[in-house]
Amino acid sequence: MATREELAVIKAARAGESCAQLALGRRYLNGGSGLPRSKGTAFYWLRRAAQQGVDDAWMIIGRNITYEQVKDLSSPQEAAVWYEKAFEAGVPQAGLIFARLVLEHTDQFDSNAHARAIAALSLLASRDDHQAQWLLAQQMQRHGQPVVPGAASSAVEERLMQEAARAGIEQAQYALLDKAWQQGEGEAFARGARPLVERLLERNSAAVGQLDKEADAAGLVRLIPEEATLLLRYGQWQARTVQPELEELMRLFELAAVAGENEARLELGLLCAKIDRQGQRVFMEHGLANFKKALHWLELAGEGGSAPAWHALARIYSRSIYSQRNLQVAQQYLEKAAEAGLTEAQAELAHIFWRNRRDDPMHDVKALYWWQQAAARGDAESAAALLPFQAQEDAQDWAVQARAQLSDRLRNSSPFLSARIELAAIFGLTKPEALLIDVKQADYGHCLVVDICAHHARSKRRLIAVQNEAQRAAINRVSRLFGDVDCGFSGPEGNYRQRQYRLRTAFPEVA
Numbered sequence: 001m002a003t004r005e006e007l008a009v010i011k012a013a014r015a016g017e018s019c020a021q022l023a024l025g026r027r028y029l030n031g032g033s034g035l036p037r038s039k040g041t042a043f044y045w046l047r048r049a050a051q052q053g054v055d056d057a058w059m060i061i062g063r064n065i066t067y068e069q070v071k072d073l074s075s076p077q078e079a080a081v082w083y084e085k086a087f088e089a090g091v092p093q094a095g096l097i098f099a100r101l102v103l104e105h106t107d108q109f110d111s112n113a114h115a116r117a118i119a120a121l122s123l124l125a126s127r128d129d130h131q132a133q134w135l136l137a138q139q140m141q142r143h144g145q146p147v148v149p150g151a152a153s154s155a156v157e158e159r160l161m162q163e164a165a166r167a168g169i170e171q172a173q174y175a176l177l178d179k180a181w182q183q184g185e186g187e188a189f190a191r192g193a194r195p196l197v198e199r200l201l202e203r204n205s206a207a208v209g210q211l212d213k214e215a216d217a218a219g220l221v222r223l224i225p226e227e228a229t230l231l232l233r234y235g236q237w238q239a240r241t242v243q244p245e246l247e248e249l250m251r252l253f254e255l256a257a258v259a260g261e262n263e264a265r266l267e268l269g270l271l272c273a274k275i276d277r278q279g280q281r282v283f284m285e286h287g288l289a290n291f292k293k294a295l296h297w298l299e300l301a302g303e304g305g306s307a308p309a310w311h312a313l314a315r316i317y318s319r320s321i322y323s324q325r326n327l328q329v330a331q332q333y334l335e336k337a338a339e340a341g342l343t344e345a346q347a348e349l350a351h352i353f354w355r356n357r358r359d360d361p362m363h364d365v366k367a368l369y370w371w372q373q374a375a376a377r378g379d380a381e382s383a384a385a386l387l388p389f390q391a392q393e394d395a396q397d398w399a400v401q402a403r404a405q406l407s408d409r410l411r412n413s414s415p416f417l418s419a420r421i422e423l424a425a426i427f428g429l430t431k432p433e434a435l436l437i438d439v440k441q442a443d444y445g446h447c448l449v450v451d452i453c454a455h456h457a458r459s460k461r462r463l464i465a466v467q468n469e470a471q472r473a474a475i476n477r478v479s480r481l482f483g484d485v486d487c488g489f490s491g492p493e494g495n496y497r498q499r500q501y502r503l504r505t506a507f508p509e510v511a
Contacts (some may be wrong), residue, residue, distance in 0.1 A: 060087020
């Protein structure tokens with residue numbers, strides 16, 4: 001309970017007396033004498049005193065209120081004023097907070113404030129303030145501008161980051177490791193990552209014990225995303241470059257997977273199934289695969305957006321050594337991998353559909369679609385498989401000649417015949433195909449299915465791939481023309497004989 005003296009100070013502070021507000025802010029900052037310790041309440045009274053020009057108020061704010069606290073207690077523009085003044089008065093940590101307030105809320109400050117924030121960081125960095133060095137390196141990463149005139153941006157950034165990392169700033173350490181990994185410097189990455197990995201394993205030793213018992217350890221794992229990614233990459237590096245222990249890899253991947261790292265779920269699932277990303281068997285000397293555990297983690301990885309995880313599930317369900325082998329389920333997972341954009345799965349699915357094309361009239365259409373998707377992603381075999389289905393423009397001389405003779409008068413008098421001739425010239429259709437094709441039924445988006453066998457016994461069903469925007473536009477034009485028209489023999493074009501007659505009449509040379 002507040003004493004009489006405290007109550008008098010509170011009354012005076014509420015009345016607007018700046019000295020009382022300063023005194024009350026100090027008392028709430030330290031607590032005691034009947035008042036609780038509360039930095040939020042302390043900042044409230046110190047700010048009111050500072051607004052009335054009390055210098056000691058913003059000095060106390062700069063020394064005692066951290067960035068994490070002030071960002072929730074005041075607007076960045078107002079708080080930046082107090083911290084900048086405190087920094088100019090000789091409080092170094094206030095300069096860091098001022099810089100963070102400005103640089104993390106750039107839309108609320110002008111270019112002059114931004115320049116002053118960078119200058120404060122540069123001054124602190126030159127005094128070996130490692131937090132300032134790290135913040136300055138981050139700014140250089142974002143903007144690519146050197147803070148030391150005449151020095152290369154990358155060199156200054158690297159030096160600042162290394163100094164901060166050597167001083168134990170973990171964010172800087174993780175940034176350096178990420179850079180080494182992205183640049184393919186595996187040995188440098190492993191050297192820097194090893195002590196951090198050991199520290200993470202020690203910190204999560206309770207969770208590791210639960211993992212060994214196959215128990216739920218999600219509540220025991222304490223990892224931020226950067227730490228989970230570090231465990232994943234360290235495990236990947238070990239798996240590629242050394243002869244790793246299976247148990248150690250499992251521990252690294254499972255900790256990262258439990259923490260939510262999706263690629264770690266994939267790696268863990270592959271490890272439990274004892275296969276690699278190409279489907280080759282690995283670690284067979286360490287006993288049988290644990291397919292139950294592998295399926296669990298691979299399904300989680302697939303649901304998290306990993307196409308290789310769906311592909312791995314397809315491989316597991318198609319393997320003869322798996323007791324619950326199911327080729328239908330395997331194909332369902334393969335389709336998921338293909339839909340997620342995995343080129344290898346797209347090509348594999350196309351071959352399956354093509355191999356079984358006699359089982360379903362749509363299988364060859366699906367095969368062509370997946371070959372096109374894989375070819376668009378650079379798969380050479382799929383591109384070669386598409387060659388027989390490419391449209392041979394101007395391959396039919398009759399269609400080329402007829403198109404050359406098309407006039408506005410003929411297009412207006414015989415729009416359906418003109419459209420069929422244009423389609424024949426672009427896609428290399430024969431006369432029977434051009435006259436009998438039902439464009440609305442033949443168009444599957446990625447290809448035309450030319451099937452007139454019901455009306456022309458000597459013809460064969462064939463597929464023509466749509467290769468470019470010009471071909472797509474031509475199909476769309478013809479489809480719009482025939483949109484509300486019956487393309488059958490009961491429609492306005494009549495039967496096959498009548499269509500041939502119109503062609504002979506309009507183009508006697510061609511006929």
